Amino acid sequence: VIRLPSNHAAITAPLVASSVRFPGIPIGRSLLDGRLFSLSPVQTDSALLPSTNSLALGGLGSGKSTTAKTRIRREIADHGHQAVVIDSFGEDQTGEWAALTRSLHGRVIEAGSFTLNPCSNLLPPEVREQLVRSLIASVEPGALTPQSTHALQHALTHPKATSLNAVMDALVRPEDGRWPAAKLARWGEGVAIALSRYTEGSLSGLFDGRDARLPETDLPILSFDFSRLDRNSPAIPSLMAAVSCWAEQVWLPQSAAVHRHLILEEAWQILLSPATAELIQRLLKNSRKASLSLDVVMHTLSDLGTGKAQDLAKLCEIAHVGRLGPEEAAAVGTLLGLPAWAIERIPGLDPGQAVWKVGPHYVDIVQTLLTEAEARLTDTSTRRRRAQQLLAAAPDTIEDPAPQEKDQDDAEHDDPPAKHVPDTIEPALPDGAGLEAENRYRELPPGLTDTRHRDALQAAREGRCSEAADLAALGERQDITAYGINSDQAVSWLATRAKIAETSGSLGQAKQLRATVARLGKGIDWLEQPDNVRTEPERRSDPEPATHKAPADIEPVNKKRRTWPYTATIAALTIAVAGVWQNSADDEEKQEKSDRAAPSHKGISAALLNIDGVATKVQAKWSRDGTHVILSVKVAPEEKPRFVRIDAGGQNAQDEPSPLKERQIAMPIHLEVKVPIKGHHQAVQMTIVVGGPQRKKSTRAPGRTIEFRPDRTVVDAKTGKSLKDY
Amino acid sequence: MQDPAQREAWHGAFSRALTFAGEQARQPGVQVHVTHHATVRDYTTHTQTVSVHVPKGLTGQPARLLDTLKGEFARLGALTPLDPDPIPKVAKPGTSWVALEDGRYASTARITAWPNEAEGDLMSRLLLGQDTDRSFAVLYRPLPAVQSRRSAKWQSAASEVFTTDKIKAEAQSLASTATHGALVQGATLVDLDAYLTVWGDSPEAVTDARWQASLTGDRHRIQLDWLPGQQHRAHVMTTPHGAATQKGAIL
Numbered sequence: 001v002i003r004l005p006s007n008h009a010a011i012t013a014p015l016v017a018s019s020v021r022f023p024g025i026p027i028g029r030s031l032l033d034g035r036l037f038s039l040s041p042v043q044t045d046s047a048l049l050p051s052t053n054s055l056a057l058g059g060l061g062s063g064k065s066t067t068a069k070t071r072i073r074r075e076i077a078d079h080g081h082q083a084v085v086i087d088s089f090g091e092d093q094t095g096e097w098a099a100l101t102r103s104l105h106g107r108v109i110e111a112g113s114f115t116l117n118p119c120s121n122l123l124p125p126e127v128r129e130q131l132v133r134s135l136i137a138s139v140e141p142g143a144l145t146p147q148s149t150h151a152l153q154h155a156l157t158h159p160k161a162t163s164l165n166a167v168m169d170a171l172v173r174p175e176d177g178r179w180p181a182a183k184l185a186r187w188g189e190g191v192a193i194a195l196s197r198y199t200e201g202s203l204s205g206l207f208d209g210r211d212a213r214l215p216e217t218d219l220p221i222l223s224f225d226f227s228r229l230d231r232n233s234p235a236i237p238s239l240m241a242a243v244s245c246w247a248e249q250v251w252l253p254q255s256a257a258v259h260r261h262l263i264l265e266e267a268w269q270i271l272l273s274p275a276t277a278e279l280i281q282r283l284l285k286n287s288r289k290a291s292l293s294l295d296v297v298m299h300t301l302s303d304l305g306t307g308k309a310q311d312l313a314k315l316c317e318i319a320h321v322g323r324l325g326p327e328e329a330a331a332v333g334t335l336l337g338l339p340a341w342a343i344e345r346i347p348g349l350d351p352g353q354a355v356w357k358v359g360p361h362y363v364d365i366v367q368t369l370l371t372e373a374e375a376r377l378t379d380t381s382t383r384r385r386r387a388q389q390l391l392a393a394a395p396d397t398i399e400d401p402a403p404q405e406k407d408q409d410d411a412e413h414d415d416p417p418a419k420h421v422p423d424t425i426e427p428a429l430p431d432g433a434g435l436e437a438e439n440r441y442r443e444l445p446p447g448l449t450d451t452r453h454r455d456a457l458q459a460a461r462e463g464r465c466s467e468a469a470d471l472a473a474l475g476e477r478q479d480i481t482a483y484g485i486n487s488d489q490a491v492s493w494l495a496t497r498a499k500i501a502e503t504s505g506s507l508g509q510a511k512q513l514r515a516t517v518a519r520l521g522k523g524i525d526w527l528e529q530p531d532n533v534r535t536e537p538e539r540r541s542d543p544e545p546a547t548h549k550a551p552a553d554i555e556p557v558n559k560k561r562r563t564w565p566y567t568a569t570i571a572a573l574t575i576a577v578a579g580v581w582q583n584s585a586d587d588e589e590k591q592e593k594s595d596r597a598a599p600s601h602k603g604i605s606a607a608l609l610n611i612d613g614v615a616t617k618v619q620a621k622w623s624r625d626g627t628h629v630i631l632s633v634k635v636a637p638e639e640k641p642r643f644v645r646i647d648a649g650g651q652n653a654q655d656e657p658s659p660l661k662e663r664q665i666a667m668p669i670h671l672e673v674k675v676p677i678k679g680h681h682q683a684v685q686m687t688i689v690v691g692g693p694q695r696k697k698s699t700r701a702p703g704r705t706i707e708f709r710p711d712r713t714v715v716d717a718k719t720g721k722s723l724k725d726y
Numbered sequence: 727m728q729d730p731a732q733r734e735a736w737h738g739a740f741s742r743a744l745t746f747a748g749e750q751a752r753q754p755g756v757q758v759h760v761t762h763h764a765t766v767r768d769y770t771t772h773t774q775t776v777s778v779h780v781p782k783g784l785t786g787q788p789a790r791l792l793d794t795l796k797g798e799f800a801r802l803g804a805l806t807p808l809d810p811d812p813i814p815k816v817a818k819p820g821t822s823w824v825a826l827e828d829g830r831y832a833s834t835a836r837i838t839a840w841p842n843e844a845e846g847d848l849m850s851r852l853l854l855g856q857d858t859d860r861s862f863a864v865l866y867r868p869l870p871a872v873q874s875r876r877s878a879k880w881q882s883a884a885s886e887v888f889t890t891d892k893i894k895a896e897a898q899s900l901a902s903t904a905t906h907g908a909l910v911q912g913a914t915l916v917d918l919d920a921y922l923t924v925w926g927d928s929p930e931a932v933t934d935a936r937w938q939a940s941l942t943g944d945r946h947r948i949q950l951d952w953l954p955g956q957q958h959r960a961h962v963m964t965t966p967h968g969a970a971t972q973k974g975a976i977l
Contacts, residue, residue, distance in 0.1 A: 001917050002840065003877065005908035006748075006868060009916040010741040012840065014762035014862045016727050016850045017772035019804050032728060033854045034770030339729050363728070 020362055025074040027067070028368040031353060037366045039358060040075065041293060041318055042259045048359050051317045052259075052293040053284055056354075057300055057332055058322025063352035065265060066378040067320060067368045068297045069100050072261060073377070076104055076220045082257035084247055087265045088226040088236065095225035096265060100377045106221030111229055111239055115209030118242065119162055121700055122214055127249040129156055132167065132195075134241035135207065138273060139234060140194035150179075151188030159656055164208045165199050168192055203235050207242070214246065217254040237273035244279040252290045256482040263295045268303040271296075271312070284315045300328045301335055310335060320354040320366070321346055339363060452478075453496050457503070465504035472497045486699065491517055601680050607714035607723040612692035612702050614639045617726055620708035626680040631673050631708070633688060637666030643691030643701050648684060649675035683709045685717055727850045734846060736802065743798045745914045747778070748868025750791050755784045758795075759968045761863040762853055775808060775966040810966040819958040823932045826961075830925050831932035834953050834960035835939070837920040841947035852946055858935050861923040861964035866916050874915035878905050921963040922950065 017033045024040020041052035058064035075081040083106075087095035098108045118131040132152065136143050154177045155161055155170035171188040174181045198207045215222055224243050229235055247262055262283065264270055271277045284294050294316075301313065313319070313335045321332055326347045333343035342355045342363050349355070352368045370378065452475040460468035476493035483489045498513035606619040617634045631648050635641050645654035653671040660666060675684055689703035705717040714723045727733055747756050757779040765771040778795045780788040799805060818825040823833040841848070853862055869877065882902035889895040905915070924939045926932030936952065943950045953960040962968060 001919060003881075003915050003917050005905050006741040006744040006913045006916045007738070007908050007911075009744065009866060009918055010737040011844055011846050011848055012864050012918060012920060013737070013740050013760055014849050014853055014864060015740075015760060015774050015776070015803070016762065016853050017774060018727070029769055031855070033772060034764075034766065034856075035772065036769040341728050341730075 022358065025071065025078055026369075027071065028352075028366045031365040031367055037356070037364060039318070039356075040079065042081075042291070043079075044358075049317050051288055051315060053287055053316045054293065054295045054318035054320070055313065055316035055336075056295070056297040056320050056322075057324065058320075058354065059299065059324050059328075061351055062322025062324075062349065062354070063368060064320070064322045064354065065096060065297050066352065066370070067322075067354065068263060068265075068295055069097065069378040070368060070370055070374050072221070072263065072295070073100060073104065073374060075259075075261065079259070080220075080257060081259045081261060082219070082255050083221045083261040083263060084243075084251060085221065085223040085263045085265060086226065086240065086243060086267075086270065087223050087263075088229070088269060095223060095227040097223045097263075098225060101221050101223040103373075103377055104221045106219050106223060107215065108223045108225050109215060110225045111235070112205070115205060116207050116242055117163055117209050118207050119156070119164060119167055120214075121162065123249070125156070127245065129153060130249070131242060131245045132156065132164075134245060134279065135198065135238050136191050136194040138237035138241050138276065139197045139203070140190070141274060143190040143194045145187075145190070147187040148189075148191045151184050152191050154178075154184055155188060159654060163210045164195060168195055168199055171195070197234075198238070203238060206235060206239065214250055217251050218256065236269055237276045240270050240273070240276040241279060244276065244283060248279075248283060248290075252292060254483060256478075258291070260290070260292045261295055262292060263297065265297045267296045267298045271298075271304055281311065281315075284312075300324060301332055302328060317360075318356070318358050320356045322354045323347065323349040323351070453492070456496055457499060460500040460503040465500070468500045468504070469497070472500055601710050602712040603680070603710060605708045605710065605712045605714050606725055607706065608726040609688065609704065609706070609723065611688065611690040611704055612695065614641045614690045614692045616641075616644070616688065616690060618686070618688060618706065618708075618714070620684055620686070620714075622677070622680060622710050626677065628674050628676050629682075629684050629708070631675060631684065631686050633669075633671050635669040635690070637668050640666075640693040641669060641690055642693065642695045643689070644669050644671060645689045645701075645703075646671055646673060646686055647689075648673055648686040651675060681710055683707050727847070727854075730846065737846060739802055741913060743795075743802065744866055744868045744916055745871075745912065746798050747795050747866075748870050748874070748914045748916070750794065751780075751785050752870060753784060754867060754869045754873055755781045756791070756795075756868065757781075758866040758868070759863065759966070760866070761861065761964055761966055761968065763861045763964070764853065764856060764859060766857060766859055773808075775810070776805070777966050777968075808966070813962055813965060813967050816958050820929065822936070822952065822954050823926075823929060824958045824961065825929075830927065831929055832923050832925055832961040833932050833936045834921055834923045834957075834964065835936075835943075835950035836953060836960075837922060837943075837948055838951045839947075839949035848946065852942065852948070858938070859925040860935075860939070861925070861961075862921070863964040863968055864918055864920045865963070865968060866918050868914050868916045871914055875909060877915055878902065878909055882906075919963075921960070921968075923961045923964040 017035065021035075022037075022039040023043040024038050026036055026038040028037055029035070030037050041049055041054065044052075056064040056068050072081075072083050072085075076083060085095075085097045085101065087097045095108065095110075101108050118135060119128050123131065129152070133144060133149070136152075151171060151174065152167075154174060155167050158166075158170040158175070161167045161170050171192040172185065174184040174188065177184060197203050224239070226236055226239060229239075252260065264280070267280075271280060280294070283290075283292065286292075287294055296312065296316065304312070319336050321329070321336070321338070324332060324346050329343050329346035332338075333340075333346065336357055337360075338355060338357060342357075342365070345365060346355055349365070350367075352370075354366060354368070356362075356364045356366050358364075452471065456468050456471040456475065459465075459471060472493060476490060476497070479487065479489040479493060494513050494517050498510045498517065501507075501510040501513060601622075603622045603624075604620070606617065609616050609618055614635060616639075619632050619634075621630045621632075623629065631646065633644060633646050635644055641657070643654070643656045645652060651673045653673050655669050655671055657666075657669065677684065685705060685707045687703055687705045689701045691701035695701055706723065707715050707717045709715070712725070714725070715721060716723060727736075744758065747758055748754070750756055759775075759777045759779060761773075761775045761777075763773040765773070776799050778792055778799075780791055785791055796805070814826040814828050814830070816824045817827045820831075823831045825831050853860070882899070882905075885895065885898040885902065889898060909915075922939060922943075924932060924935035926935050940950060942948075
């Protein structure tokens with residue numbers, strides 16, 4: 001028996017391990033007590049962790065980005081989160097995150113291989129202005145004075161300002177606004193010069209496209225790959241501005257995931273530019289409201305100077321610090337408020353080990369543990385490894401807990417890309433990853449499989465009519481919240497409801513719903529498909545005649561967008577093959593029709609259309625010598641159209657009548673374009689977009705593409721149905 | 727446990743809790759048994775228990791005493807009630823180990839000497855970051871204040887009278903001064919017994935674990951007295967069932 005005073009005896013108490021445990025995904029093993037360390041910031045009690053942003057620091061090869069990748073992979077696979085990565089680091093001309101992104105069926109978008117149109121109609125006007133302003137700020141921070149901002153605002157409201165080049169024109173040759181044109185031109189000089197970097201200067205090709213497509217918002221992971229650009233390229237701040245604007249204004253409002261991550265890999269160059277640093281700061285501050293986590297991965301905070309680094313550290317409640325030099329470790333430790341014993345350990349950490357600080361008090365040293373598949377996907381130093389092949393120590397791996405996952409991963413890597421079934425759609429962006437993902441959606445992360453349409457229809461077929469109606473109403477409301485009332489998803493619910501109504505016996509309601517779908521001008525062809533083939537709209541391309549090129553920035557509503565990348569898991573291959581077959585059938589039909597059309601030439605064709613509640617008369621008149629066609633549209637003033645535009649053969653005309661003043665008489669709208677043709681018998685296509693009296697500025701006006709044939713017939717270019725003459 | 731300031735504060739609180747426990751009865755006898763068991767697999771699971779044993783007849787209201795002490799220990803950390811597993815029965819006693827019915831082999835040592843110059847992180851260095859299963863337990867028997875004063879008085883008097891070695895006498899007087907200071911500041915004297923059990927799947931494994939534990943003990947200046955043969959119930963001391971008799975001996 002040893003007899004000691006109680007204050008001496010107390011140090012023998014064997015209560016040494018902490019009981020703090022965070023919920024969520026497993027990350028690794030604590031080096032202090034060997035316990036499992038798991039953490040999903042969003043699942044942690046908000047009293048303990050008010051914000052969910054994280055900061056990863058560490059020297060080269062300290063494993064900071066491997067840890068970040070593993071965390072994201074597990075969050076997506078286990079909890080159905082979504083992630084957008086801004087990846088500016090990598091080797092062999094591919095981003096560091098590319099392999100991981102592809103394995104999760106995400107999409108890699110490479111900088112330089114896509115152009116964005118910041119003035120596109122897909123973006124609401126305020127976003128357009130914000131985006132153009134941040135583009136200017138990132139090349140000429142001083143150019144935005146109050147006057148020049150007004151000149152820019154004036155130029156952006158110009159109806160023709162639908163691309164960056166057009167905005168430049170409107171800035172250089174403004175029309176009179178609240179101030180005279182000369183004044184506006186003088187004010188706009190600075191911003192026009194700044195924007196010329198994007199239209200004719202060193203940054204041309206990134207933002208001056210007329211093409212207006214935005215990345216999908218419902219992918220599990222999307223990686224913007226800036227690794228091809230030079231580290232110090234001036235394009236990076238601009239691209240960053242565009243991406244963060246997109247994330248804030250389009251992605252966050254539209255994505256339906258429970259939680260979102262924005263990952264900034266090698267973030268110092270992004271945070272160094274004042275324009276983008278401000279954007280990031282704003283995202284950080286709003287992250288809690290937007291259910292977004294910012295995960296910042298960088299070398300060390302001292303790259304940033306003092307003021308900003310402190311701000312960043314304060315906003316990141318979670319930090320993990322890999323190996324750093326002693327001085328850097330001390331500086332980082334002071335900034336993050338790490339205790340001295342942890343700072344002492346930082347210079348001696350091995351790859352994959354990091355000091356974690358969670359919330360204000362919890363500090364641990366954690367070895368990240370990877371499964372074999374993860375080790376392969378996150379390995380970034382393959383070149384170095386090849387050089388060291390014989391000497392390399394075995395990586396610290398644990399047995400993969402899910403053997404079937406490993407098999408699938410192996411299969412992905414062994415499959416040659418040519419084995420994939422040819423898909424008939426052209427990719428929205430020139431990268432094949434999304435298409436591959438499409439063909440493999442069988443192994444979706446949970447939560448993204450959408451069987452709601454099928455469930456509702458099944459319920460109706462089994463006679464549970466009211467339950468089916470409830471399911472459909474619920475799904476419709478979800479999709480309206482997630483995608484908007486005019487989206488294809490919302491309309492597809494109308495169609496499903498029509499089918500449910502039909503199955504339940506209320507034919508009148510079904511008819512009414514179908515009429516609504518038809519009036520919205522969305523594709524109704526898939527409605528006619530038998531139930532067992534497909535119950536949801538599949539994306540499918542429609543072959544377009546060579547003479548017509550639809551203007552890209554106005555999207556005709558009945559063109560199928562790629563909005564359902566993850567549809568039900570009914571035999572994908574069958575559908576793809578059916579799509580191919582159907583398209584070729586369409587082609588044949590078209591050929592037959594043009595053959596038939598050839599003999600009877602009338603030289604004129606006309607039709608009465610109703611778009612967005614506005615009756616319009618369209619007409620095409622072939623010239624006698626067969627060199628051109630005059631296409632025209634007439635709208636009576638009683639119809640009160642807000643906006644009319646026609647596009648054909650690369651030419652367009654539009655009118656947006658201003659609201660009437662007193663004693664002013666409404667004038668009819670009459671627009672004409674002259675399209676060259678190669679003979680009397682050539683058919684001509686025209687896209688007409690009309691905004692009805694209820695149209696709001698921010699919504700896109702519906703449009704239709706119609707085909708005029710010289711035998712006095714007009715058909716809808718999509719459905720092939722002939723339209724009524726007047 | 728890694729942060730010196732926080733650790734010191736926690737040890738202070740534990741010391742006060744022991745003192746408080748000692749003062750709950752007029753006679754010495756309240757026993758506080760603290761165990762730590764590490765199960766090492768892919769990850770290590772730590773099971774840490776605090777149990778309080780009140781001998782029969784020590785106080786009129788043992789339930790009240792237990793609840794009071796429960797509140798006291800709850801201030802040290804998050805307590806969850808635990809129903810300990812039944813004591814594994816001994817299948818076969820060996821000379822330096824016992825084979826248990828569940829297939830494990832155990833070997834237990836009593837700790838007979840602590841390092842003189844122990845830092846506060848002794849336990850965390852000894853118990854964390856190990857790679858085999860190990861159980862560790864300490865049984866505390868705090869004395870009531872009056873008794874601890876009397877004990878301190880007799881101890882210092884005895885060391886003054888019976889120690890002829892000048893250096894040793896000087897060292898003991900320093901120690902008794904420290905004890906005196908601690909008692910003045912409200913601490914009490916605590917009798918403590920500590921036990922360490924190593925586990926293995928086979929006699930060879932447990933012998934090897936015992937060897938490793940001896941090396942660890944040497945490194946930390948802890949003296950281990952391995953309990954062989956007859957004392958085949960020794961491993962029970964490192965389970966939450968440990969404290970049984972009035973003197974804390976279950977052997």
